[in-house]
Amino acid sequence: MARHHVKATVNGDAVEFLCETGQTLLEALRDELHLTGTKEGCGTGDCGACSVMLDGRLVCSCLVLGVEAEGRSIETIEGMAVGEELHPLQQKFLEHAALQCGICTPGILIAARALLERNPDPTESEVRFWLAGNLCRCTGYHKIVEAVLAAAREMRAA
């Protein structure tokens, strides 16, 4: 059985894990590195629950093989807060009640942060198009969009 020894950086920390060829990065994060903040929704790249940053690119970790992470830098939801201090997006999601069951939330936060890094002042329409790859079956999206826009305002003022 071919097990690959992968060395990567996750949230700034050097990590190593073993995986089989068919294991996805999502499975490696959750099952090998025990970083269970990243969620599996559909497993086919449609829902965005498994969104992570891979070398600065927003991707679905269910559509990346663990072995492809060799030498790469990955950012997950576990790296978003600094100690006890929440990221402004996380704070606004709480204030705006932008989550109910919470399964989609880590992926949406990662995706929204990627948007605000590229575009600190998005329109509502830009937020909705950027987050089109993140499905939420609870909120109806309105509160999520409001929270992202509120976080963007706060981050611009900071």
Next chain:
Amino acid sequence: MSEMRYAAPKTLAAAVALLAGAQGRARVLAGGTDLLIQMRTGRIKPELLIDIKGIPGMGEIVAERGGYRVGAAVTGMQLIEHADFAKRWPGVVDGVRLIGSIQVKGRATLGGNLCNASPAADSVPALIAAGAVACIAGPDGAREAAVETVVAGPGKTSLAAGEIVTALLLPPRPAHSGDAYLRFTPRSEMDIAVVGAAVNLTLDAQGICTQARVALGAVASRALLVPEAAAALIGTRVDAGALGQLAAAARAASRPIDDKRGSREFRLSTAGVMVCRAAEIALERARRNDG
């Protein structure tokens, strides 16, 4: 999948040798956004994955021969973010923008969209209309083939055993050229084309169309180049009469299926509508593009 092996060759020669040596039991891995899903559903069970992203040039967009060479592993987001490419080939970028979500576009590649050979692939009609040429490497050496000859049917390409698409060449762009791709889907994002239409045209100083290429997606078993549709535009001002001829030629060339996304009749009708709208956008872009 425990038996499956993974290789990340550093040279094209090594990748071709691996692919040819696997005798059909290997698959090329670029962005993986189609391949990993096909593996997950059990539709394919490759014994070897050949990751081509580490091969020099595969992930680069470079100016070449007066146009562009886009490596087969260039992602959708890379292409969208390349300001000069987007200025030269807005229609190709129209197609790429419609591929999946931001996440999917962060991984999905032009080479993969071509080689997955979906009849509804969004970048393929635009590449065909652009006159793009696929650079292909194989056991018998390198060759080039027009994009419309690479797609052969649903999931089928004309690539021979051991051949890999390495890049797409976009030709030089005359002044007053414009291209556009449009598709019909029931919703605006995250959907599969019911009909796709791409138009690429060049105007002379008087506004007469001197060159045109028209391609259709999702109306046949593969994306189609439609020379009769292009002929309806050439020599005209792309006026209402020409658009009527364009729509008729597009409908005549379409051989659509009935499925849950659209009936045959709907696709035939919509092909004519979408190709005219794409032509109008391409015309507007050509008028604004003074080279």
